[in-house]
Amino acid sequence: xxxxxxxxxxxxxxxxxxxxxxxxxxxxxxxxxxxxxxxxxxxxxxxxxxxxxxxxxxxxxxxxxxxxxxxxxxxxxxxxxxxxxxxxxxxxxxxxxxxxxxxxxxxxxxxxxxxxxxxxxxxxxxxxxxxxxxxxxxxxxxxxxxxxxxxxxxxxxxxxxxxxxxxxxxxxxxxxxxxxxxxxxxxxxxxxxxxxxxxxxxxxxxxxxxxxxxxxxxxxxxxxxxxxxxxxxxxxxxxxxxxxxxxxxxxxxxxxxxxxxxxxxxxxxxxxxxxxxxxxxxxxxxxxxxxx
Numbered sequence: 001x002x003x004x005x006x007x008x009x010x011x012x013x014x015x016x017x018x019x020x021x022x023x024x025x026x027x028x029x030x031x032x033x034x035x036x037x038x039x040x041x042x043x044x045x046x047x048x049x050x051x052x053x054x055x056x057x058x059x060x061x062x063x064x065x066x067x068x069x070x071x072x073x074x075x076x077x078x079x080x081x082x083x084x085x086x087x088x089x090x091x092x093x094x095x096x097x098x099x100x101x102x103x104x105x106x107x108x109x110x111x112x113x114x115x116x117x118x119x120x121x122x123x124x125x126x127x128x129x130x131x132x133x134x135x136x137x138x139x140x141x142x143x144x145x146x147x148x149x150x151x152x153x154x155x156x157x158x159x160x161x162x163x164x165x166x167x168x169x170x171x172x173x174x175x176x177x178x179x180x181x182x183x184x185x186x187x188x189x190x191x192x193x194x195x196x197x198x199x200x201x202x203x204x205x206x207x208x209x210x211x212x213x214x215x216x217x218x219x220x221x222x223x224x225x226x227x228x229x230x231x232x233x234x235x236x237x238x239x240x241x242x243x244x245x246x247x248x249x250x251x252x253x254x255x256x257x258x259x260x261x262x263x264x265x266x267x268x269x270x271x272x273x274x275x276x277x278x279x280x281x282x283x284x285x286x287x288x289x290x291x292x
Contacts, residue, residue: 013141016195017153021095022124023069024189026145027079027102027116029087030062066144066188067092067116068197070227072123075100077116078227079187080202081107084114092118095151106230110170111218112202113226114187126189129196131219134158134175142179142201142215144188154180156213163216168203174216175199181215190217199223242273243280256285263287 065083090102100118107114138158156179163174181204190199199217229236245264266284269276
C-alpha cells in the first residue's frame with residue numbers, strides 16, 4: 001500500500017508489478033516472404049506479359065507480441081504459437097532494455113503455445129499458479145505489448161472459466177476476462193493479485209476491431225502440460241480415447257431419466273480403440289473422469 005498526502009494508506013498494484021514486470025517480455029519476429037505481382041493472378045495478364053514479368057520480390061516483415069519468463073535459470077519463455085509462427089528470426093526484449101536472440105525450443109499449435117530459450121543472466125521469472133483454483137470474480141492483471149506499447153498493464157476480473165467451442169484453437173478451455181487485451185498482448189501474462197501466472201493472453205472477440213472487454217487466456221495448467229512435454233520431448237504427444245461425445249443436455253438427461261445429472265453422452269466409439277477395448281459403448285453417459 002501507498003499513502004496519500006494525509007498519510008492514509010491506499011491500495012496499489014505497483015509493489016506486485018515491480019516483481020512481475022521484469023519477467024514479461026516483448027517479442028519481435030522477422031520473416032522473409034516472397035511476393036509476386038498480384039496482376040499475375042489474371043490469366044490474360046500472364047499470357048501477354050508473363051515471360052517478361054520480373055521474378056518475385058522478397059519482402060522482410062516484422063510483427064510484435066509478448067511472452068513470459070517462467071524459468072529464469074534456464075531462460076525459458078512461454079508465448080503463443082501464432083506470435084512466432086513462420087518467423088525466421090525471434091528477438092526477446094526485457095523491460096531493462098536488454099534484447100536477446102531467442103531459439104524456438106518447440107511448439108503446440110493445437111493449444112497455441114510456443115516455448116523459447118534465451119541465453120541471459122540476471123533474469124526474473126513469474127511463478128505459475130494452479131489455474132484450477134481460479135474463480136469467476138477473481139481480480140486479474142494483464143501485462144503485455146499491445147500495439148508495440150511494451151509493459152502495458154490493464155486490470156479486470158475473471159469473467160468466466162472453461163470457455164470452449166469458440167473455434168479459436170484445436171483445444172479450448174479459456175479463462176475469459178474483461179482486462180483489456182489488444183493486438184500485441186498475445187503471449188503475455190495474466191496474473192492474480194499475488195503476482196502468480198494464471199493464464200497466457202491469447203485472443204479477443206472484437207466485432208468492431210478493438211477491445212470490447214471480452215478476452216481469453218490459456219490457463220496455466222493447460223500451458224504447463226505443453227511446456228513440460230516440449231522441454232522433455234521437443235513436441236507434445238497426446239493419447240486418444242476413441243470416443244466421440246456430446247454434452248448431456250437437459251433434454252438428453254430427461255430421456256435417460258438422469259434428472260439434473262451433468263456429464264457427456266458417448267455418441268460413437270471407434271472400433272479397436274482404447275475405449276472399445278475397455279467396454280465403453282454408444283449411449284453411455286460419462287459423469288466422472290480421473291476423479292473429477
